[in-house]
Amino acid sequence: xxxxxLGFALIGLWIYQKFTHWLHLPPYLAPILGLxxxxxxxxxxxxxxxxxxxxxxxxxxxxxxENYLIVLGAGLINGTKISTLLANRINTAIKYAKKxxxxxxxxxxxxxxxxxxxxEELPEAAAMAEYAIKAGIPREIIILENQSTTTLENxxxxxxxxxxxxxxxxxxxxxxxxxxxxFRAALLAKKAKLNANGxxxxxxxxxxxxxxxxxxxxxxxxxxKRHIITISLITLIGILSVLFKLF
Numbered sequence: 036x037x038x039x040x041l042g043f044a045l046i047g048l049w050i051y052q053k054f055t056h057w058l059h060l061p062p063y064l065a066p067i068l069g070l071x072x073x074x075x076x077x078x079x080x081x082x083x084x085x086x087x088x089x090x091x092x093x094x095x096x097x098x099x100x101e102n103y104l105i106v107l108g109a110g111l112i113n114g115t116k117i118s119t120l121l122a123n124r125i126n127t128a129i130k131y132a133k134k135x136x137x138x139x140x141x142x143x144x145x146x147x148x149x150x151x152x153x154x155e156e157l158p159e160a161a162a163m164a165e166y167a168i169k170a171g172i173p174r175e176i177i178i179l180e181n182q183s184t185t186t187l188e189n190x191x192x193x194x195x196x197x198x199x200x201x202x203x204x205x206x207x208x209x210x211x212x213x214x215x216x217x218f219r220a221a222l223l224a225k226k227a228k229l230n231a232n233g234x235x236x237x238x239x240x241x242x243x244x245x246x247x248x249x250x251x252x253x254x255x256x257x258x259x260k261r262h263i264i265t266i267s268l269i270t271l272i273g274i275l276s277v278l279f280k281l282f
Contacts, residue, residue, distance in 0.1 A: 037248040048075055070273045074266055081262070085218075085251050092218045095232050097209070099134040101143050102201075105193045105210040105231065107186060107220060108149015108159035115156050117166050120213060123236035125166055128211040131234060132172065142173060146196060148180040148189040186212075186220050190227035213238045215246040219253050 051071055106128045109121040117125070128145060135143045145167065149159025158181035168174050180196055183189045190210070197206055212220050214235030224231050238246065255262060 037252070038245045041248060048072065070270060073269055073273070077265065077269065081255070082251055085254060086247065089215060089218045089247065089250070092221065092233070093214055093235055095234075097131070097234060099131065099138045101135060101207045101209045103146060103197050103206055103208040104128050104132055104135075104143050105146045105148055105180075105189070105208065106163060107189050107210060107212040107216075108147070108163060108183070110152060111155050111157075111159055111162055114154055115162065117162055120238070120242075121159075121163065122166065123238070124211050124213060125163055126170070127234060127236040129167060129170055129172055131209065131211070132176075142176045144176050144178055144200070145172065146178045146180050146193050148183055148193050150182050150184045150188075152184070186216075187223045187227060190220070190224045190229045190231075194227055194229040209234055211236060213246070215243060215250055219250050219257075222254065222257060 048071060106124055109118060109124070111121075112118050132143055132145060135141075147160040147163040147167070149163060151158040158179070160179040160181040164174075164177045164179060167177060178196060178200070180189070180192050183192050193210075197208065208229070208231035210217075210220060210224065210229075210231050210233050212233060212235065215238055217233030217235045221233050224233075
């Protein structure tokens with residue numbers, strides 16, 4: 036519904052601008068009337084910045100020498116079946132693992148990260164592991180992380196597994212998700228103090244607009260204090276401008 040809501044918001048902004056123009060209100064009220072367009076412009080700039088970062092992050096270097104690969108889970112269809120979205124993540128990780136094997140002579144360990152939702156018959160990690168094994172990945176290099184329910188938990192719990200497996204020795208790591216998600220996932224990896232960068236799996240074009248809006252909303256919430264302060268300052272400046280003109 037996010038794309039629909041955005042459409043309604045844009046129509047509402049247009050009606051608001053037309054409405055204020057028709058009213059012919061006193062000039063001193065202009066700063067107040069301009070608050071909505073100004074805030075909308077600020078949000079547009081923030082969104083454009085987000086989209087640029089998502090695009091640039093797709094080109095993060097890949098050296099194919101990592102010790103660990105983390106595949107982030109996603110919901111299972113009918114509680115058991117791997118979705119196309121999730122299959123793309125696993126397939127991208129499989130291709131990457133094969134390149135690591137070819138380049139270094141050793142398989143990286145693959146952590147399938149995803150817990151069991153209330154509508155799922157098994158943990159996402161278990162379904163992901165079976166999918167990878169059927170695709171030719173050795174069972175012994177797969178590690179299950181089947182407790183996480185959010186991206187932050189994916190990163191936090193996977194980090195604990197890696198540190199336990201390496202006995203806190205140095206390691207290198209990559210995580211895998213869909214291309215629209217890896218930028219926010221990288222921010223959450225940093226928050227979890229996991230030293231890893233992401234590789235994006237392809238996503239069908241029709242799904243991208245809504246997915247990017249959802250990711251933008253997620254990042255907006257991550258930095259909500261900063262945005263609330265900025266929007267509050269814009270509002271305060273508008274109110275003070277009116278008061279100065281009145282008095």
